[in-house]
Amino acid sequence: SAPQSALITKLPGFNNNFPSKHYAGYVAIDKEGSKNLWYYFVESERNASEDPVVLWLNGGPGCSSMDGFIYEHGPFNFELTKTNIPRLHLNRYSWSKVSNIIYLDSPVGVGYSYSKDKSDYTTNDTKTASDSHTFLIEWFKMFPEFQSNPFFISGESYAGIYVPSLASEIVKGNKNINKNNKTSTNVTKPIINLKGYLVGNGVTDPMFDCHALIPFAHGMALISNELFEETTSACKGKYYDVPNASDECFNKIQKVADVVSLLNVYNILEPCNHKTSIPAFNIGSLPPSFLKLGKTEKPLPVRKRMFGRAWPLDVAVRPCIVPSWSQLLADSNGFCIDDRIATTWLNDPAVRKAVHAKEESEIGRWVMYTKQIIYDHNIGSMIEFHRNLTLSGYRALIYSGDHDMCVPYTGSEAWTKSMGYNVVDEWRPWISNGMVGGFTQGYANNLTFLTIKGAGHTVPEYKPQEALDFYSRFLAGEKI
Structure with missing residues (x-):
């Protein structure tokens, strides 16, 4: 059963009892023990032995999944205090209310995860999926009591690549184990009880994701009808990867870019709270996919316009070495993102000790977005992955915050529709707490698209x- 050495007994900033058991530590994913992935595991507060196990992955590439733990759906809300240690309060909307959840720092080199061999920090989509699969196999050996629980993978942003590629690795691995089990009595690897996956505002396919930006800006009343029509006409309705795009097309796209450049790319309604005094227009909060729409041969006008948690789509989907966005931003933090709480807390020596992470002197400071990985997006479009998984009976929820301009809902709506599945639940509002939470459309083969x-x-x-x-309705297999 669960390794007692990984149990967390107390956390700086929180003085009460945990509502469920918490574990953290490293899993070596190579025989030599030099590649180590760090995880934080929260048992369900409801019924740990029967509730699903969910793996959570943040994007980047290079973003720690403690982003999700601290700022999104972890067991605590963090309050900034005058001392160095934030105050922790229980989060009434934690995803651990209904599931066991593993927050994984991946790929190696991200967050607290590290390798003794620095060449491991040069990685790609296929290697990351394979390493995460190895992690899960080893993790379930350490926590065998959770092996029969339903298992789901969830993530957002660049995890739109991580989640389906890892799910496909698991399916492949399970088939091999089944094959081997028929011929051998020596079962070494556990089967992973994968049931489905969730992707939030996820990078999926360059054509859909990048084409979505201008219709989104128009639909959200960020650009005038005239500018939208002029741009559509000049670019013939194609805004991305157009080999012979006219100068007029490029100029119109640049005009759209200028119009929206002061907005918070993560939520067009939110102000930008940047902790430095750099004014917004110096960096620009625009998705770089805007900056290079229309022509592939033109370089990004301003490389330093990279932004936080999402990968700039048009760069990511070219078959080349992708510098992680934080290398491009030099030492600046993600635009419109204030990660002081996470950085302060996770670098406190007492916190590192409590969560069984290596000391700073061994693996360096914890940063939200690492500069040390060199990442190659080598898989391309994820649409066929989604097709294979959903046709094999795995359930998929593709959800989108509808005010995100980074990976706009318009792209996710378009690619889910393009799968060609029959609509089994027509576009309708879904209800949360007696109010409209957003809208949803359900397709055959267990595919659901949902806006928030x-x-x-x-x-x-x-x-x-x-x-x-x-989240809880989807895991339970209920209608949302």
Whole structure:
């Protein structure tokens, strides 16, 4: 059963008893023990032995999943205090109310995860999926009592790539184990009881994601009808990866870019609370996919315009070495993102000790978005992954905060529709706490698209109650 050495007994900033058991530590994913992935595991506050186990992944590439733990749906709300240690309060909308949840720092080199061999910090989509699969196999050996629980994977942003690619690895791995079990009595690897997955405002396919930006800006009344029509006409309705785009098309796209450049890209309704005094227009909060729409041969006008938790789509989907966005931002933090609480708390030596993380002298400071990985987006579109998984009986929830301009809901709505599945639940409002929480459309083959009204890129951060509602209904297999 669960390793007692991984049990967390107390956390700086929180003086009460935990509502459920918490564990944290490292899992070595290679024979030499040099590649180590760090996790934080929260048992369900309801019925740990029967509730689903969910793996949570933040995006980046390079963003720690403690982002989700601290700012989105973890067991605590964090309050900034005058001392260095934030005060922790129980979060009534924690996803641990209805599930066991593993927050994983992945790939190696992110958050507290590390390798003794620095060449491991050069990685890609396939390696990341394979490493995360190995992590799960080893983790279930350490926590065998959870092996038969329903298992789901969830994540947001660049985890739109991580989640389906890992799910596919698991399906493949389970098939191999079944094959081996028929021929051998020596069962070494546990089967992972995968039931489905959730993706929030997830990068999926460059054509859909990048084409979505201008219709989104128009639909949200950010650009005039005239500018939208002129841009559509000049670009013939294609805003991304157009080999022979005219200068007029590029100029119109640049005009759209200028118009929306002062907005908070994660939530167009929110102000930008940047902790430095850099005014918004110096960095620009615009998705770089806007900056290079229309022509692939033009370089990004301002490389430093990279932004926080989401990967700039048009760069990510080219088959090249992707510098993590934080390398491009030099030492600046993500635009419109204030991660002081996380940085302060997770670098406190007492916290590192409590969560069984290596000391700073061994693996360096904890940062929300690491500069040390070199990441190659080598898989491309995820649509076929989604098709294979849903046709194999795995349930998928594709959810979108409808005020995110980073990975707009218009793209996710379009690609889910493009799968060509029959509509089995026509577009309708879904209800949370007696109010409209957003809108949903259900398709055959267990595919559901869902919007969250008024939420930005990180849905549970903006709408925690609604997020817990759709999450718990989806896990239970209920109609949302």
